[in-house]
Amino acid sequence: QAQLVESGGKLVQPGGTLRISCVGSGFTFSNTVMLWYRQAPGKEREWVGTIGAEGDLANYADSVKGRFTMSRDNGKNTLDLQMNNLKPEDTAVYFCRSLSPDHWGQGTQVTVSS
DSSP states (O other), X not given: OOEEEEEOOOEEOTTOOEEEEEEEESSOGGGSOEEEEEEOTTSOOXXXXXXXXXXXXXXXXXXXXXXXXXXXXXXXXXXXXXXXXXXGGGOEEEEEEETTTTEEOOOEEEXXXX
């Protein structure tokens, strides 16, 4: 069955950079749009960004635009999120999601703190 596994989350200082990844299996990764979401403590899950199946189109939430970049490698079934100039308000559990099939990963914790 479809499976998504995120990795790479850790503690980072404000202004720092971090790259997190998501690996898909059990479905045709290259056929589907992929998304990143995040959920901060006590808040609802929010959309971060979307990337097209071929990786040529991406759009982002205003809160991360210009700082975060999504990319994918369909040969390796991987989805990455490069995060620059991190802020404390970026602290959250980050989830990847495939659109078809509609499936979520278990999340990876990103903490931005000095």
